[in-house]
Amino acid sequence: MSRHQDRVAIVTGSAAGIGRATVEKFLAEGARGVVAVDVNRDALAWAAGNDRIATLAGDLTDPAVNAEMVQLAVSRFGGLDAVALNAGIVVQGTIQRGSLEDYDRTMDINVRAVALGIRAALPELEKRPGGAIVVTGSVSGLFGDSGLWAYNASKAAVVNLVRSVALDIGHLGIRINAVCPGPVNTAMTANVAGKPMEGAMKARIPLQRFAEPSEIANVIAFLASTEASFVTGAELPVDGGVTCGTGQWATTGGRRSGHL
Numbered sequence: 001m002s003r004h005q006d007r008v009a010i011v012t013g014s015a016a017g018i019g020r021a022t023v024e025k026f027l028a029e030g031a032r033g034v035v036a037v038d039v040n041r042d043a044l045a046w047a048a049g050n051d052r053i054a055t056l057a058g059d060l061t062d063p064a065v066n067a068e069m070v071q072l073a074v075s076r077f078g079g080l081d082a083v084a085l086n087a088g089i090v091v092q093g094t095i096q097r098g099s100l101e102d103y104d105r106t107m108d109i110n111v112r113a114v115a116l117g118i119r120a121a122l123p124e125l126e127k128r129p130g131g132a133i134v135v136t137g138s139v140s141g142l143f144g145d146s147g148l149w150a151y152n153a154s155k156a157a158v159v160n161l162v163r164s165v166a167l168d169i170g171h172l173g174i175r176i177n178a179v180c181p182g183p184v185n186t187a188m189t190a191n192v193a194g195k196p197m198e199g200a201m202k203a204r205i206p207l208q209r210f211a212e213p214s215e216i217a218n219v220i221a222f223l224a225s226t227e228a229s230f231v232t233g234a235e236l237p238v239d240g241g242v243t244c245g246t247g248q249w250a251t252t253g254g255r256r257s258g259h260l
């Protein structure tokens with residue numbers, strides 16, 4: 001019996017990257033169906049033709065889109081067991097130069113849309129045992145990064161949102177946790193690929209590399225499954241060890257590859 005056998009899941013931000021890998025993981029683990037949601041309609045095309053995937057194109061900052069994804073899980077697959085709230089954006093710029101419009105948009109997508117997703121999903125999750133929500137936070141929600149103030153603020157907010165929601169819903173038998181990835185090979189890190197910054201970042205990661213999306217999806221699928229039945233309100237770094245250091249020096253492996 002696979003961990004998600006006959007279960008129904010929603011995955012947001014599933015056009016590519018971690019979200020797509022998470023849809024594929026739920027299906028590989030036996031899910032009856034997955035609702036794949038993303039604002040990028042064209043990029044959802046990868047899921048076309050699979051009758052175990054229902055796609056929904058829409059902006060998750062809209063409460064109606066959140067309601068629709070839950071309705072789709074019920075109408076296509078008969079209910080809802082697990083929700084991976086993974087959609088997110090990153091914008092760069094120092095506190096002096098970054099725009100407030102970027103800040104507002106980042107908070108809207110990375111925090112408010114997650115709250116909307118949780119509120120939309122809870123009534124259906126309550127109807128079946130073993131309901132679980134997993135939010136994609138970030139190591140950038142646990143500590144700061146230079147030039148990422150809006151992202152840092154949003155991911156810290158969503159990690160603490162997860163803790164407080166865990167307190168509100170535990171008695172319903174529904175769990176909620178956050179995965180906190182370090183750098184992952186997706187569109188979000190494409191701007192550093194092949195540049196000196198990539199080597200400098202890897203030098204600070206004990207495992208000396210970025211994650212593949214499937215390595216984050218594996219942990220999301222675990223936290224969303226009943227194997228994690230006593231885990232709630234947790235933030236789990238999936239970061240190759242980057243948050244175990246103070247950040248003052250490169251790791252031993254990093255120094256051996258020439259970084260200070």
Ligand SMILES: NC(=O)c1ccc[n+]([C@@H]2O[C@H](COP(=O)([O-])OP(=O)(O)OC[C@H]3O[C@@H](n4cnc5c(N)ncnc54)[C@H](O)[C@@H]3O)[C@@H](O)[C@H]2O)c1
Pocket residue numbers: 012013014015016017018019037038039040058059060061086087088089090109113136137138139180181182183184185186187188189
């Ligand atoms: N890649 C990394 O290094 C990394 C590290 C830590 C955390 N994360 C987090 O992982 C999550 C997934 O990111 P990814 O790395 O797979 O990058 P990605 O850009 O491939 O995925 C993000 C997806 O979210 C979608 N999205 C953005 N705004 C949306 C909206 N308003 N409504 C619906 N969909 C929307 C995008 O279209 C995109 O497909 C994000 O929350 C991100 O912050 C990524």
